[in-house]
Amino acid sequence: MSTLADFVSQVHRVIDNALDEIIPKEDVAPTRLHEAIRWSVFAGGKRIRPALLIAAGETFGAERAALINCAASVEMIHTYSLIHDDLPSMDDDDLRRGRATCHKQFDEATAILAGDVLQTLAFKAIATDENLSAEKRIKLITLLADAAGTPLGMVAGQQLDLDAEGETLSLSALENIHRQKTGALITASAVAGAIIGEANEDELTAIQSFAAKLGLLFQITDDLLDVTQETASLGKTAGKDVAAAKATYPSHYGVEKSHEFATQICTEACDELAAITRDTSLLSGLAEMIATRKR
């Protein structure tokens, strides 16, 4: 298990270095914009998506150097979505990753622009990655655009979530929202790594199934943390789902049953890896890490 911990902390360092290279420094004009971007990007995110992307890539023998920019891109897309989701007209949250949200620390307009341009930087980082062939870059940009976009990606999921406010959702409607809002980018992260590692069609299918379940697992544990953890340890406002009477796994199943469900989904996710005749211990390790995470 120490190998996994090493891997995760190593990825954290590598990705933070890459992000520091990609994002203009705080003293480059417009300084306020770059300060705001860096405030949110270097707020202590867990870098789960980059870890997943790099783990998937290395499972198929990809060079680390060919995975880094794409992994940083996924993290930038994720961070842009957090900045916009936290805005007053969306989830209206003051705390994220243990510190003030971007619009609280700066202002709404700056936060909107910081999110906007993080998306731009994400696509540019892939487009200019000389460790990848032009064909691969195109494939990865398309994959991430679908995952981040509409009608089946992240932004579409956020819109469905907004539209459902105040409504009682069925569990399948709820799962559909999560599949788009959270699951699509998580799944794309793993698939991106596998594409860079030149996995074959069967392997891609297995990775996709694994990661789709991982996305669901991530959401169940997210819901559980919201009801079982304190704001301080969570780094974002706890108890929000209950306060907003939001449909969640614990509200549907109860806490105990949700834990069981998480364990089951984790097992199912890892079972998908059986179709891959490679050492997949890093990927299954990440799944277990997500299942047992405390924040």
Place this chain on the structure above:
Amino acid sequence: MSTLADFVSQVHRVIDNALDEIIPKEDVAPTRLHEAIRWSVFAGGKRIRPALLIAAGETFGAERAALINCAASVEMIHTYSLIHDDLPSMDDDDLRRGRATCHKQFDEATAILAGDVLQTLAFKAIATDENLSAEKRIKLITLLADAAGTPLGMVAGQQLDLDAEGETLSLSALENIHRQKTGALITASAVAGAIIGEANEDELTAIQSFAAKLGLLFQITDDLLDVTQETASLGKTAGKDVAAAKATYPSHYGVEKSHEFATQICTEACDELAAITRDTSLLSGLAEMIATRKR
């Protein structure tokens, strides 16, 4: 002159058809998101950037089919920026292209998401354009990401504009903001067309110089229209710059002198085309059209 008018109205039709293909229909879930995108995209924009891109491309012999997706992408990036610029925390405007702004017609959260995903769709439309080689797609995505992004692109310009609120700007500071906020995407549009048409280095330089002046010309005429036109004919709130005590060309030079300056810049722009040994009448025609535009 009728050839130019034909070209412009033809481009309008072609681009609207392409946008209609690219953007999910209003009955595709999440319907509210797609309605909002279409509300803003099909609001009667002038399609100046696509016209410029296609004119530049055809000047160098590019096939129309290879230009359309990229031209639609530029228009999507432009429209995303308008939707976000009009938000209450930015310019707080109710009227755009003759109708309610996106957040007035829908709501703020939906408008933010509509803008976000228009950017995503723009990059995807280029990444998936089978009329272009993978290398060209990569080059175009990089070009547009720089033009739309930071530190020298559109979003950076918008941040500079926000930061300057309430301050008295020098004309060079003002021009710098415009060069990024408006000029960068206009310049990139022309350059993108030239790249698709495989213009050589000297030709690219000439096109870039031409389009940079065109961007400036566009801004001067924009400022002039703000003071000389009524809201009804303009399709957006007139007199805003004066009300906001904003530094503009008319406020610096006066209306009469600004008109003279516009004529001069138009001539200078067209002079840049002399370096290109092709029929550039379409490009110079567009410059004159912008110089004399009424909205």
